[in-house]
Amino acid sequence: MNPERPVLIILHGGAGSGPAEQAVARVRAAAARAAVHHALEGGFEAVIVATDNPSSFPPAPGLILDPDPPALPFDFHARVAELVARFGLTRPAVMGGGALPLATADDFAALAREV
Numbered sequence: 001m002n003p004e005r006p007v008l009i010i011l012h013g014g015a016g017s018g019p020a021e022q023a024v025a026r027v028r029a030a031a032a033r034a035a036v037h038h039a040l041e042g043g044f045e046a047v048i049v050a051t052d053n054p055s056s057f058p059p060a061p062g063l064i065l066d067p068d069p070p071a072l073p074f075d076f077h078a079r080v081a082e083l084v085a086r087f088g089l090t091r092p093a094v095m096g097g098g099a100l101p102l103a104t105a106d107d108f109a110a111l112a113r114e115v
Contacts, residue, residue, distance in 0.1 A: 001045055001046050001064075001087070002045050003045075003087060003088040003089050003090055003091075004090055004091065005044070005045035005091065006043070006044050006045060006091040006092075006093060006111075006112040006115045007044060007045050007046050007047070007048060007087065007089050007091065007092055007093070008035070008036075008039045008044045008046075008047045008048070008092075008093050008094075008095065008108075009047075009048045009050060009080060009083055009084075009089075009092055009093070009094045009095075010032050010035060010036070010047060010048070010049045010050070010051075010094075010095055010096070010097055011050050011051075011076070011079065011080075011094065011095070011096055011097065012028065012029065012032050012049055012050070012051040012052075012053070012056070012057075012096070012097030012098075013050075013051050013052035013053060013068060013074070013097070014052065014074065015028075015053070025053075025056075026056075027098065028097045028098030029053070029056035029057070029097065031097065031098040031099075031100070031101035032049065032056075032057070032097040032098065033056075033057060033058075034101065035047075035095065035099075035100055035101075035103060035108075036049065036057070036060060036062075036063055037060075038103055038104055038105045038107070038108050039105075039108040039112075040060075040061075040062040040063075041105035041108070042104075042105040042106065042107070042108030042109035042110075042111070042112055043108070043109050043112040043113075044062075044093075044108065044112050045062075046062050046063070046064055047062060047063055047064070048064045048066055048083055048087065049063065049064070049065050049066065049097075050066045050068060050079055050083060051065065051066070051067065051068060051097070052067070052068040054067050064087075066083065080092075080094055091115045092115070093111055093112075093115045
């Protein structure tokens with residue numbers, strides 16, 4: 001991976017255990033999988049998915065799954081900072097798992113140019 005190129009970090013997790021929460025989690029995961037595809041098609045070098053549920057993401061070229069550390073409370077800043085440092089990213093973009101369900105490859109290409 002070339003850390004000089006834009007890399008998208010998707011934070012996905014925190015689903016509840018009830019049926020409604022699980023249904024929403026499945027939709028968010030589907031939106032995140034679409035974002036992975038469109039971001040890579042739009043020119044991102046890679047997509048890192050930081051998640052407490054790696055099984056929601058089948059392997060794909062350009063996708064890096066990074067399971068959340070077990071038994072630690074989620075800290076947005078610390079999690080993103082650790083990923084940026086560990087992967088040596090200079091052009092990261094960050095989004096939540098279900099944040100851009102309608103974004104296209106062209107939308108991600110525009111974002112990649114700006115980061």
